[in-house]
Amino acid sequence: MGWLADETGLEKCAANYVPLTPLSHLNRALEVFPDRTALVYGSTRRTYVEFHARVSQLASALQARGIQSGDVVASILPNTGPQVEAHFGVPACGAILNAINTRLDVDTVSYIFEHSGAKMVLVDTQFLKLAEAAIKQMHGTPPQIIEVADPEHGFQPGGHYLEYEELVAMGDPMFDWVMPQDEWESIALNYTSGTTGKPKGVVYHHRGAYLATMGNAISWRMQLYPVLLTIVPLFHCNSWTHPWLMPMMGGTTVCCRDVTAKAIYDAIADHGVTHFGGAPIVLNTIINCKEADRRPFDHIVEVFTAGAPPPASTLAAIEPLGFNVTQVYGLTEVYGPATECTWKPEWDGITGDERADLKARTGVLMPMMEQITVHDHGQEVARDGQHLGEIVIRGNATMKGYFKNPEATREAFKDGWFHSGDIAFMHPDGYIKITDRAKDIIISGGENVSSVEVEGVIAAHPAVLLASVVAKPDEKWGEVPCAFIELKEGASVTEEEIVKFCRERLAGFKTPKRVVFADLPKTSTGKIQKFELRAVAKLLD
């Protein structure tokens, strides 16, 4: 403890201590980058002067409508301009943003409204019915609806609610923001998409959000003036904190309402997108893009991918198209990415499958975090590329906890670590490689089978678009791998061919015993819903 013998007069004061918050980035951008483009959405383009004024107006109007410090303001918005504005405007009046997944069902939205106690909700016209239905069946005081119309994209205001632009117009562009007095105050409340049970409300503090922006900028090798395409939904870990990061770099946030291959190529060619994050499914979308929708560009686009390890075949296919893919790993509880598969210069000469295998590593700790390791019964596993354990994490970009759920918080933080529930091993050089969610491991004849490993093999088959492998109960082996496969348009392959393809590449106990061709069910954030597949697998003879 480095306290000096005499600390007289060395306490914190306004000159040397400011609570960390990403709001500071936008205040600084107003001074440093006033005329640079902050936001692009459709035909809307705002400089930092304009964006700052819009945010101030929103914050001011929210306050005028009764929103107080510590209140929750929800949103049900696609990645539109207003959603980005809300990421600054809501905290700028001292409130906490609860960005709700637009793909959720009425029951869950209703549960979130009740649980969060949101006083207000900004709802895109497209999702008004969802919000109305959720309010109808909820108990307690419902949130006040503000309708966010999007006429340019075909969503005209319905006229039943105060519209977002009317709200903003009421606000004062010179409004004095309500800055946090303590960096441990909350900035966001993000409900996990939880495949089982009620979603949990993950609380973000201003400090963590600020530090995540710095760590992400450094890890992502961002130079000044990046252009971010928001493919990761802003309701998903606040798009990994990246919209809060952009003002720090004088960067531009480009929004697109619907993520299509054409929209991605257009954003790159028209707005010079330099960075985006996205699940591996987005990489597939780009790889399988129609030739007519592709646009030429002459820079390398940096892509963070996460959610599941991208198959080697995907990685190998996308690089020649001008995308440098870096795998990151994280969870809602750690503000999105916490590790990155940091590339080593000595790997530069490695090509083909070996290169793709390296790129598919989960990686190492990002700069804003303190420690990550893989624990088995509280001890780090051997760094031998084999022993499995649970990924545990410590650091400043970790949630405050789960809202109104101290038991779950205690459980998640037991022994001073955040317990991810993800299963991994460690390479000898310390790089972590995730193998499965704990519940996704298949135990066949006492052997652990990583469903991700089997999926990676199947995905390399030329006819396969997506593959998901789950446990199927088996009298003899306990469990056996069962594969569900979505084929590429026009492609065909038989169950026997897939099994043979796998057997040539995998140990016998890892080879799927059943193969089913079907459209795969996905959660609202694009993850494949394995619990549904497991239910189906159980019913197969």
Added chain:
Amino acid sequence: MGWLADETGLEKCAANYVPLTPLSHLNRALEVFPDRTALVYGSTRRTYVEFHARVSQLASALQARGIQSGDVVASILPNTGPQVEAHFGVPACGAILNAINTRLDVDTVSYIFEHSGAKMVLVDTQFLKLAEAAIKQMHGTPPQIIEVADPEHGFQPGGHYLEYEELVAMGDPMFDWVMPQDEWESIALNYTSGTTGKPKGVVYHHRGAYLATMGNAISWRMQLYPVLLTIVPLFHCNSWTHPWLMPMMGGTTVCCRDVTAKAIYDAIADHGVTHFGGAPIVLNTIINCKEADRRPFDHIVEVFTAGAPPPASTLAAIEPLGFNVTQVYGLTEVYGPATECTWKPEWDGITGDERADLKARTGVLMPMMEQITVHDHGQEVARDGQHLGEIVIRGNATMKGYFKNPEATREAFKDGWFHSGDIAFMHPDGYIKITDRAKDIIISGGENVSSVEVEGVIAAHPAVLLASVVAKPDEKWGEVPCAFIELKEGASVTEEEIVKFCRERLAGFKTPKRVVFADLPKTSTGKIQKFELRAVAKLLD
């Protein structure tokens, strides 16, 4: 204030809160960059595994020799390997590093020993006499001397003191570091070189040091694996916090004991130096380097320069040599750089003097700081490129205060701002341009004359190496500008020619009334000692 209605279970814990400290960067580097080169000094080259072990040994040995948390450990060291190790090893045992300027006189070092209460001092063999003399004349308990020999550079151990390598050898490479419990604890104590009065002890906290590393990395557009040449002395704002930054990026710190043009070129060519900071005088050293000492390299070296605005002629001369110079501005009190002349892409096409003028701006706020402005009587000056005021700063990389000097701290922090004492105006786009230290302004016939402006004009004369302009008392005008000039080797010019050169480029009242050719006196950190020149100017007829 964003406190939620229910904060139960959302308090800080070991999983989600770690006091910010640059020590974390080195712990992370051990995991993420174990085999990369951390340090190069002479023939010494250490990986992060080795460097971390050395730091642990040093911390352990310091503790074994009686150093406790909160104690001050001083150093009188050039930019050598041990000085970099001390920057981590001293705080890793909970102590505070007081890196003392090796160019100070005995009186001042003696004063610092007394004032800091240092328990131990690491002294390079070259400076043993200085330390001994300072101890001899001081009152109170003297620091224990550890001699740091440097046989490779001709400094053999004298045998009178415990030698640094012996000390390190006593330590445990697996020592469990004493990490700060509170990020407001102190990490360093840096005495200002104060041209008048006793030096003041600037106290750095771990939080500010950590945030400065992140802000500097982002501002300096660093990518992974930078190679830093430590030209700025580590006793000068801890080399602007850059050695603490390197482990965050997997970077290499290259030390050189003596800064010569040859040493700089060799470090670039042999070790691939990508970044260094230095005063404008270092730029001149490079520009005027003998052809035989130049080495070819094929990358652009990024240079932060500070201490005084580099003359347009210097900037124009160094760019074609492969150096991209960015001006930064700061003070010991703000951990070195706080502003940067952030380059705008729309300036790319601008060449010649206009480009150099842009590059000579003091700039805008760096990302880790909160606010900077120019105040005249507590109000921001008009952004008109004319009105002068004092630069004031707020933010998290600002000192805790002056050690054992609460009055000076209060004065420096009055009204919630750090008062820099530097005079500047603001351009319409918000860029600040420093004109002078408050005391360096020349007031001639009621008009303010910026000594820096006049110096810039004189420096553009082909015969001039360095110029310094100060006030000379004058019966008629109150003060008039008086120029002191150091000529390039072999060059010659007359007083009349300089006056004529200035009159063609400056208003009459700004033109020097006297010109003196002489070697300019410099402070220990390379700044020209204007107070001496003022004394001389007074004596001139």
